Amino acid sequence: MNKSIYVALKWVLIVVALVFVFWLAAQLAMQGAWLAVTLTAFVGLCILLIYSTKRAVPMKYLFPGILALLGLQIWPMLLTISIAFTNYGNGHLGTQEEARNQIVANSVQEVPGSPRYKASVAVKSGQPKATGPLKLLLTSPEGKTYVGDPKEGLSELPEGDVTKSTIGKITAAKGYDVLNAREINARGKDLGELAVPTDDGGGIKMVGLSEAFVGKATVTYDAAKDTLYSEVTKKTYAPKNAFYTATDGSGDTFSQGWRENVGLANFKTIFTDPTFRSGFFKIFVWNVVFALGTVLLTFILGMLIALLFNHPRLKGKGIYRSLLILPYAIPAFVTALLWKGMFNQDYGLINQTLHLGTDWLGNPWAAKAAVLITNLWLGFPYMFLVCTGALQSIPGDVQEAARIDGANAMQTLRKITMPLLLVAVGPLLIASYGFNFNNFSLIYLLTEGGPFTGGNATIGDTDLLITLAYRLAFSGANPSYGLASAVSIVIFALVAIMSLPGFRATKALEEIN
Amino acid sequence: MHKRAFGAVAAIGATTLLMTACGGTTTPAQTSGSTPTSTSTSTAAAPATTSATAAPTRDANADLVIWCDSTHGPAVTAIAKKFADAQGLNVQVQTTPDDKTRQQYQDATKVGKGPDIVVGAHDWLGEFVQNGVAAPVQLDAATAAKFQPSATAATKFNGQNYGVPYAIENIGLIYNKDVISTPPKTLDELISMGQAAVKAGKAKQVLSMNVGKQGNPYMAYPFFSAFGGGVFGTKANGDYDPNQVIINNAGSVKGGELLAKLGKEKILSTNVDGTNVAQLFTSKAAPFLIGGPWDIEPAKKANINYGIANLPTVAGGGAMQPFLGVQMFYLSSKAKNAPLAQEFLTAFVPTDDVQIALYEGGQRPPALKTAYDKVAAQTPDIKAWFEAGKGGKPMPNIPAMNAVWTPWGQAEADLISGAATDPKARLDAAAKEIKAAIAKG
């Protein structure tokens, strides 16, 4: 009956998917990305094998998730890990060749005292404007007209053969077709490389659509020795630490460096650099305290409030509960900013209301407390939700039995309700611990890792490993993705090792039939 | 109950898909989740025509693509339209998220998806060159001479010119005219005027200046420059030299001592930061604000009768000279439309019309001399900002500056809060940290 329709539908979907995969592979092949073609073909094959047969039932359900996992989580992870063994970072993003070309291209200076020409771009009449060899039609400041060719240099253009605009730019010339703005733009790449040689070793190059200047590269590359020579500084530069560095020992470098493999150097920095080594342990301890503290505090507060409202005769529970969710509904980066203002020593609400003089964001211990208080505020609604749900699923007869046995309210809570609650929310607590261990945005928004005490600006008192790594990667002195990736690998290893006991505990929570 | 919940989710899903379709994104069939039903969820969005607002990273039809931040978006869009009409072209202006332009431009250019031109601050230049994303702009000498010298200086890196400036910004002294009749000439005068206002009950504190727990050396720099201190020494050609860190030279140490003294006297405080610095002035708690053009709009909104004056001079030193920030157009090294971009930069941006249009968007003094003269004749505020910046030096645009901000700022904050008691020792420590970071780079 219906079944045949579903089967047909299934095949239609499989075919659509395969056609798409085939199209994708073709696109990739055109771009020459053969690894990607292979992977795409493999995915296509998987789709066919998994969905066309009656076998591999689990894979039918797991495949979309596995695909998302491999492509969007594991692949970026592997890329990140591979970066840890390089110096990738500001000034070291590209290849050595790119850096060298940039240095030479950026060294082109206008030859002092040289004229500025009014210029237009043209091709010989009859040649296609899109591909024909380009010529520059030039008018010198004195009004003389020339045609410039990248091979033959300048030759004069008879006055009678040209029409000039009011500013002196040649708009038409006998034997040439002048390009318009769009046509010039289309040849931008050719124009960038085009220079009409002049006697003094420079070249006439276009600037924009109607001007040309005489420029000369002041840095030259010696391919045989792999060195650069600058006419301005009169120095020779050779590769050193992924920079072209002056060979005279002055420490002069070109700021364009390149990406290269550095082996384990980034890991070595983590474990040997004195600031790092002393700071890393300090941060690690605080990181654990922060994550544990957050989970405990939010859970306790959330549970207490849940217990408070978990009474059938309490009026307005719905209103209470809805309002308590409000902190959860506003993006955390907004509320963290508000808390930052409230913790201000002189102007903040907290000190003014409580008549304290605490330097919440400047004292290392107070700052830690401030971070925990803020995170308690941000996190308790979630725990409140969780506990409210869990309380309702605790069997009533168990508590009834306890009461009959003479247990008081407190004992019932401690001996009966709490343990049952913990079993119910246990996995969520583990997940919450994992999340808070890497709770980047809270720290970043509230204290930026600060305060920084003891005269350094690298290791802050509320820094987590993740905020430290982020600072290394994206801001601060020398943004280095390489070093940051190395730190992230170390973080991952640490958290994974720490959570092993937790994983064993999941065995108990998860029944295996 | 379950059925209803399921239905609600499904309804939301349907709405979402409808909205996606209206969002103007084209959606080819997706197979990554190709189980029997998943395809139906992901292919429902019909291809729709791409509207101007939902443009992809690059519009293939655009002859020129410009990126700028939200603040300048409308003004740049207007002038780009003028250029487009004059040349008969299609110019696309794309507004990037606040505070993200610098990073996004570099990321996108690196993967070949950047614009031809980007609008930004001059102190991005060193990093742009370092990462190979900015290309030189060959302005002819006559055009270059039309700009304020400080503006042209700011667009140079390693002797090469990289962009075309359009505005100059700097900090100055903003004061409440209802409390302070004439602006002070010296710092001592400022303090006594402020204290008199506090005594008279017209204010709660003397001065509001952004310091923060991690310091704000951009704001504090004038205290160092007044004594001849600064960040970097200069090379023979006038460029900043990353090998000469002078944040702990004799002048800088004097500046540090002054900051420590002002911190002790509670004139400056690390509790004044970006979140409350303007509010203290607009709520009339402080009659003086060391701030910039960005503080004017809040003051206007709060109906403060404000005035703008030069920063005062300090006893034992000279005038407090602020850093100059120059806003400019950068040419991308990977520009796909280099000829048009160059034409836009060299022939169009250095004109009064464009510079004045950009002034109207950003409220900063234009960098082109003639445009500035026109604006200053009509707008006293702009004249006041320009005067306050006279003699100031452009913020260093060399990449080594990235290594300076954090340690320098922390030293400043420590001196003001009293966490560090010996200015020389604290600045020496910061200099050491900076030098080590520069050496590592």
Place this chain on the structure above:
Amino acid sequence: MSIPGTGAPAPVPVTPDAPQQLTESRAGGAGGGSMWWRHALGILALVWALFPIMFLLSAALNPSGQLNSSSLFPTDFSMANFQSLSQDPGRPYWTWYKNSLVICLSGALLSMFIASLAAYAFSRLRFAGRRPGLLALLLLQLFPAVLALVAMYITFSRIGDVLPAFGLNTTMGLILAYMGGAMGSNVWLLKGYFDTIPKEMDEAAIVDGASHARIFFTMTLRLVGPILVTVFMLGFVGLFSEFMLASVFLTDVDQQTLGVGLWGLSRGIDANQRFGFFAAGSLLCSLPVMILYLAFQKQLVGGLTQGSVK
């Protein structure tokens, strides 16, 4: 649970699939007695939960748009900041709002779907690598994702070369990128709930000749409504305040989400200038989550934990 707002005690369980719910009265441990102290503490809890939001409200209502961090109550009343939300062409707030809704609703829905497929397999089917697979899912969550941003960027730039609709700066691309989070602790949450549905039902259906796909789509998914709502809701809230990935991905102001837009507004030297806009915008941000919560309140409270209760 009582019916929200009525205050009447709930004599019958509201969610029929949770039969052991009769016992609220004893759970709190305060055997009956007076209610006033509960209300007193409840109001205390509300003060704690809501006073930071009062600041936001004050700033949003203050026409000069400044945050006065020492006074809680608005000193001025004006809707000017709310009006400004639709007046800045460089910051199209309502476009951001629409983008956020599209991205978060579809992102949360899709990832819920992917996760429930996987959870079904983990719960119902037995295969080699089932347990290691489940543990691997937890383990992968521990990788600091912030640092994979660079890698994600490079990856999606390549994807955009082949499939422009899924590249950088596209809504679809960002939704796809968010699917990386689909196979996370959500799968655990879902699997726990799936485990509570009696296997006998599946077996009976198989005897009737139904295929596994039929069972999953027509039977199982309907039975696990509460947990689906929960996972959807958690996903939505998570995506709604996400700004790190989005701010790297979305380069055009018209493609931005609320998270990216408001985050940008709070940064930089001229953040003060637009604090009123920021405050008003942030306040309105809470609406979708509140509406979703109110709509799904009952499922949500039931769904969050039943998965892990045996």
